[in-house]
Amino acid sequence: MKKIFVIVTALFICSYIYSQEVAYVKGKGYKGYIFPKEYSVLGFPPEPNRYTPCLEDVAQAEKILKDSIGSDYVKSNQRAHCKPPINKNTLKKYVRQYIGYITEDGKIIIHIYLSKGIEIDKNELSEDIISIFDGGSNHWSIKINISTKELFDMQVNGIS
Numbered sequence: 001m002k003k004i005f006v007i008v009t010a011l012f013i014c015s016y017i018y019s020q021e022v023a024y025v026k027g028k029g030y031k032g033y034i035f036p037k038e039y040s041v042l043g044f045p046p047e048p049n050r051y052t053p054c055l056e057d058v059a060q061a062e063k064i065l066k067d068s069i070g071s072d073y074v075k076s077n078q079r080a081h082c083k084p085p086i087n088k089n090t091l092k093k094y095v096r097q098y099i100g101y102i103t104e105d106g107k108i109i110i111h112i113y114l115s116k117g118i119e120i121d122k123n124e125l126s127e128d129i130i131s132i133f134d135g136g137s138n139h140w141s142i143k144i145n146i147s148t149k150e151l152f153d154m155q156v157n158g159i160s
Helices: 002-019 055-068 072-076 122-127
Strands: 023-027 030-035 095-102 108-115 139-145 150-156
Touching (some): 023 055, 030 122, 055 095, 055 108, 055 139, 055 150, 072 150
Antiparallel strands (some): 023 030, 095 108, 108 139
8 A cells, every 4th residue: 555655755756847848849930848737837826828829829929029029029129228229130049948728718818028138047947937127128028919910018127
């Protein structure tokens, strides 16, 4: 009986650790890390509406982002002092971190954190969301509703 308890406990612990595995993703013009729904982000426990994005979700979010990069929404959320500006040429220089959510009506939201121009160990990028409170357009985030193809809540960090 004791062996069965030890085996079941070991399997449970292994499955819990495995379920928190951050996945590296690389596509045309982007690379980054997908955080699973079970992962504790910024020290906060996972929210009940968290979702683990699949590779197709990330590819779709990236296409929406790339196609929208010159839109009025993206332009208006960049301050005039952001140098260099966020555009299609600079977009591929950012490393990303992806977190997924599902709305009450079943729509998929991908929150993308983008960073460039800093020395970050790949292990750090896969351990937690990098939070930087300065750096202008080198560090920004955006939410993309891949169900409706809408961008919202774009935040460019402090003055560069």
